[in-house]
Amino acid sequence: MRSKKPYDDAKLETLGARFSSTDVQKEADLAAGLLQRHGPVFCLYGRGQAFAGRFESKREAHRGFVVERTEGVAAKQNAIAGLNETFDAGWTWVEQAHAILGPFCRRDAEFALRVEKLTPEAEAELAMAVAGFNALLEEKKPELDADVPIDDLIAAAAELVVRLNAVLGDKAQAKVGAKSDTRELDRLDGELYLEIADLYDAGRKAVRAGRIHAPMTDFRFRYCVTGRRRPAAEPPTPA
Incomplete structure (x- = not known):
């Protein structure tokens, strides 16, 4: 089980600014439906009627902010798309680089440790990871099969590091759109996101315990997702 990190107001703003307020609203609607559907079970996990009432009040406040600050919400959504x-x-x-380097890790414990230390867990670590992995690719290039397109990957690294540093270094990546008129909304986005995350976590525990009979995917984010966690696009319908 993962530990729960504490969030003060500043961290809540940073978290909330990372997601579109419209997507938070949609996610909250899904979560409210789950609370209504599985209320007695969620109560066993500390989320009963009192929690549901507070959650609904927070949703109403959030809807009001979104309506009042449409310009800020739209600007934030556009910035997040670029991020x-x-x-x-x-x-x-x-x-891709990690997959190429993987076989070397199987045969060399010291190299495996170097790869592990560079492997990012969050977006803020991506620029450093690209630069570090690029150096490892250069090192192992002579040992790779000739048909592996390593030159293209290495050539793309420098520009990618510049792009990542640009979005990560300017007032921190999650502060996009956090102007004075949207900070309160960002904080509320962050609060709702965390409450939904904890609700989904409780739901998955209930599914594993056999107390809720529903797909595990019902308790995973569908709108408030970033980067590699975003679901793949639906395949086109055959003509």
């Missing part, structure tokens, strides 16, 4: 494009490119590059 996600860069982070997607970063995760894709890192995961």
Whole structure:
């Protein structure tokens, strides 16, 4: 089980600014439906009627903010779209490099430790990971099969590091759109996100315990997702 990290107001703003307020609203609607459907079970996990009432009040306040600050919400959503494009490119590059380096880790404990230390867990670590993995790719290039397109991957690294540092270094990546007129909304986005995350976590525990009979995917984020966690696009419908 993962530990729960504490969040003060500043961290809540940072977290909330990372997601579109519209997506938070949609996610909260899904969570409210789950609370209504599985209320007695959620009560066993500390989320009964009193929690549901507080959650509903928070949803109403959030809806009011979104209506009042449409311009700020739209600007934030556009900025987040640009962030996600860069982070997607970063995760894709890192995961490709990690797969290429994987076989060397199986045979060399010291090299495996170097790869492990560079492997990112969060978006803020992506730029450093790309730079570090790029050095490892250069090191192992002579040992790779000739048909592995390593040159293209290495060539893309420098520009990608610049892009990642640009979005990560300017007032921190999650502060996008956190102007004075949207800070309170960002904080509320963050509060709702954490409450939904904990609710989903409780739901997954209940599914594993056999207390809720529903797919585990019912208790995973569908709108408030970033980078590599975003679901793949639906395949086109055959003509």
